[in-house]
Amino acid sequence: MALLEIENLVVEFQTSTGPFRAVDGVSLKVDAGEVLAIVGESGSGKSVSMLAAMGLLPWTAKVTADKMVFDGQNLLGMSGAKRREIIGKDMSMIFQEPIASLNPCFTVGFQIEEVLRIHLGLDKAARRKRAIELFQAVGIPDPAERLGHFPHQMSGGQCQRVMIAIAIACNPKLLIADEPTTALDVTIQKQILDLLMRLQTEHRMGLIMITHNMGVVAETADRVIVQYKGRKMEEADVLSLFEAPKSDYTRALLAALPDNATGDRLPTIGELFNPNKTVEGAA
Numbered sequence: 312m313a314l315l316e317i318e319n320l321v322v323e324f325q326t327s328t329g330p331f332r333a334v335d336g337v338s339l340k341v342d343a344g345e346v347l348a349i350v351g352e353s354g355s356g357k358s359v360s361m362l363a364a365m366g367l368l369p370w371t372a373k374v375t376a377d378k379m380v381f382d383g384q385n386l387l388g389m390s391g392a393k394r395r396e397i398i399g400k401d402m403s404m405i406f407q408e409p410i411a412s413l414n415p416c417f418t419v420g421f422q423i424e425e426v427l428r429i430h431l432g433l434d435k436a437a438r439r440k441r442a443i444e445l446f447q448a449v450g451i452p453d454p455a456e457r458l459g460h461f462p463h464q465m466s467g468g469q470c471q472r473v474m475i476a477i478a479i480a481c482n483p484k485l486l487i488a489d490e491p492t493t494a495l496d497v498t499i500q501k502q503i504l505d506l507l508m509r510l511q512t513e514h515r516m517g518l519i520m521i522t523h524n525m526g527v528v529a530e531t532a533d534r535v536i537v538q539y540k541g542r543k544m545e546e547a548d549v550l551s552l553f554e555a556p557k558s559d560y561t562r563a564l565l566a567a568l569p570d571n572a573t574g575d576r577l578p579t580i581g582e583l584f585n586p587n588k589t590v591e592g593a594a
C-alpha cells in the first residue's frame with residue numbers, strides 16, 4: 312500500500328476574473344522510504360498540489376479528487392481536527408522561504424517545543440532535551456543557546472535547518488520539501504540537500520521533493536513527475552527520465568540545462584516547447 316495516494320486531483324481558485332484551475336487531474340503515489348520529485352517551471356501547480364494534500368489551501372480553493380489517502384486514512388472529508396493530528400506529525404512540509412515560514416515573534420526554541428508539546432505531549436524537560444537533539448541532528452551549533460534566538464538573529468541557512476528540525480520533530484512518515492534550497496546561496500544549498508537526504512535515509516521517510524531544478528532531481532529522486540500548467544506531463548523513474556524522456560516538455564526542460572547549452576546562450580523553455588503540439592506521455 313502506498314504511503315500517499317492521490318487520484319485525479321483538481322484545485323480551482325475563485326478569483327476576481329472567475330475560476331482558475333491551478334491543478335488539473337494530477338495523480339500520484341509515494342511509498343514509504345521513496346523519494347518522489349515533482350518538477351516543473353514556476354506556476355505549474357507543484358506547491359498547490361501538495362498544499363491540497365496537507366489541507367493548507369485558503370478557502371478560495373476548491374479541492375476535489377477521486378482519492379486522497381495517507382497511510383491508510385482517507386483525507387477527503389476528514390474533519391479539520393483529525394487532519395491537524397496528522398499534519399505536522401506524520402506528514403510535514405518544509406517551505407521555500409525559511410525566514411518567512413518561521414514566526415518572527417517567538418524564539419525558534421518555543422516554535423519547535425510547541426510542535427513537541429502539541430503532537431507528542433512531552434513535558435517541559437523532555438521537550439527541551441528533544442529540541443536540543445533535533446538541533447544537533449540538523450547541524451545547528453550551540454543548540455542549547457540557539458533555542459533562545461529569534462528567527463531574525465539567524466541566517467537563511469540556519470533558519471532552514473530550524474524548519475527541517477521542526478518538520479522532522481515527530482519522525483514523520485512523509486516529508487514534503489517545497490523548493491527547500493531556493494532561497495539559499497549555492498554553498499548552503501548543497502549542505503541542506505545533503506542533510507535532507509541523510510535524514511530521509513536514516514528515518515526511511517517518504518520524501519516529496521518539489522523543485523524546478525533538474526540537478527536536484529538527478530541527485531535525490533527515485534521517481535519523477537513532470538508538471539506543466541497544472542497537468543502531469545510525464546512520470547518515470549529518474550534514470551529513464553534523463554535517458555529517454557517521453558514528453559516534449561520534459562525534453563525541453565532537459566535541453567534548457569546549462570550542461571546542454573550548445574551556443575552562446577541557453578534556449579528558454581518557451582523556445583523549446585510548444586504547448587499547442589500534442590504531448591506524448593501525458594497522464
Ligand SMILES: Nc1ncnc2c1ncn2[C@@H]1O[C@H](COP(=O)(O)OP(=O)(O)OP(=O)(O)O)[C@@H](O)[C@H]1O
Nearest residue numbers: 324326333351352353354355356357358359360369
Ligand atoms: N491563493 C491563490 N489564489 C489564486 N491563484 C493561486 C493561489 N495560490 C496559487 N495560485 C496560482 O496557482 C498556480 C500554481 O501555483 P504553484 O505555487 O502551485 O506553482 P509552483 O509550480 O509551485 O511554482 P513556484 O515554483 O513558483 O512556487 C499559479 O498560477 C499561482 O499563481
